[in-house]
Amino acid sequence: MELFFCPKTLLAQRAAFAVSHILEESPQLAGKYEYQLANLLNKRVHDANKRCIVKFYMTHEVSEVNTSLMIDNCFKLLMDPKGAIAIKASAMSVLFNFSKIYPDLQIELKAVIESQLKNGSTGFLNRANKILNYLNK
Numbered sequence: 001m002e003l004f005f006c007p008k009t010l011l012a013q014r015a016a017f018a019v020s021h022i023l024e025e026s027p028q029l030a031g032k033y034e035y036q037l038a039n040l041l042n043k044r045v046h047d048a049n050k051r052c053i054v055k056f057y058m059t060h061e062v063s064e065v066n067t068s069l070m071i072d073n074c075f076k077l078l079m080d081p082k083g084a085i086a087i088k089a090s091a092m093s094v095l096f097n098f099s100k101i102y103p104d105l106q107i108e109l110k111a112v113i114e115s116q117l118k119n120g121s122t123g124f125l126n127r128a129n130k131i132l133n134y135l136n137k
Helices: 009-025 027-040 047-059 064-079 085-101 105-119 122-135
Strands: none
Touching: 009 027, 009 047, 027 047, 027 064, 047 064, 047 085, 064 085, 064 105, 085 105, 085 122, 105 122
16 A cells, blocks of 8 residues: 555556555455545546545445545546546546435536536446436436
């Protein structure tokens, strides 16, 4: 994990691949680094690191202590006009999962997704439409 958080981009990028596989096999290891992982989404780091984090949290819960930080950073990723499509789509899924727990987020999530539709790729639009269909029910 030390290399994953390393300021040297190339090392951190390469570590992201390994960390992604390690967290899938042993998700409990993320707990110790949860705040650092959530906080890293708001930093200038390689997209591989951000993708690793949001991909992991698409299928794993965030502790209540770090929930607001994760929500805030995922909204920032989703609204970033220069952000990578895979990161945006994964951040959208993380936010959708939170919206099931915190229904008040659904209105904001819906508005942000709709604002992103005109610039979305096919994959982004597919996920966005599935989430919007659920939110519109």
